[in-house]
Amino acid sequence: MRLSCEMEKIDFGEDNRHIIRKGERFEALNEMVIDRGTSAYIAQLELYVEDQMITTVHADGLIIATTTGSTAYSLSAGGAIVHPSVPSILVTPICPHTLSFRPLMLPDSVELRVVNPIGSRSTAWVHDRPFDCFFILFVYRFSFLGVL
Numbered sequence: 001m002r003l004s005c006e007m008e009k010i011d012f013g014e015d016n017r018h019i020i021r022k023g024e025r026f027e028a029l030n031e032m033v034i035d036r037g038t039s040a041y042i043a044q045l046e047l048y049v050e051d052q053m054i055t056t057v058h059a060d061g062l063i064i065a066t067t068t069g070s071t072a073y074s075l076s077a078g079g080a081i082v083h084p085s086v087p088s089i090l091v092t093p094i095c096p097h098t099l100s101f102r103p104l105m106l107p108d109s110v111e112l113r114v115v116n117p118i119g120s121r122s123t124a125w126v127h128d129r130p131f132d133c134f135f136i137l138f139v140y141r142f143s144f145l146g147v148l
């Protein structure tokens with residue numbers, strides 16, 4: 001299983017209305033990391049599962065991993081080891097600044113949305129790409145393509 005990620009940037013028009021612009025799309029085999037990059041402030045990210053807000057993450061970042069990636073960076077950040085045959089997505093905070101958010105294991109059929117909200121003091125980086133504006137990241141399951 002791979003993770004498919006779509007980035008949307010939120011800009012402001014002349015009349016201060018939100019304009020959502022489609023951005024990059026990429027796939028990740030093991031995991032994807034959203035972190036605070038070079039910012040001195042902790043990341044403040046809103047996490048949604050199937051359009052329902054789960055929490056606001058106050059941490060150095062967030063790891064979203066497949067079961068293949070569960071033994072990599074997610075494990076070193078305190079996440080669980082998951083057998084590859086278990087259809088799931090792991091969400092692990094990096095050095096969380098609250099005790100209320102622990103690693104999650106979600107079904108691989110859900111769509112995750114991570115939002116760097118307006119008013120966040122920190123920028124966010126996704127796969128070594130800085131995003132100094134506000135963004136929405138959609139993450140969902142992407143199956144491997146078969147070879148004939």
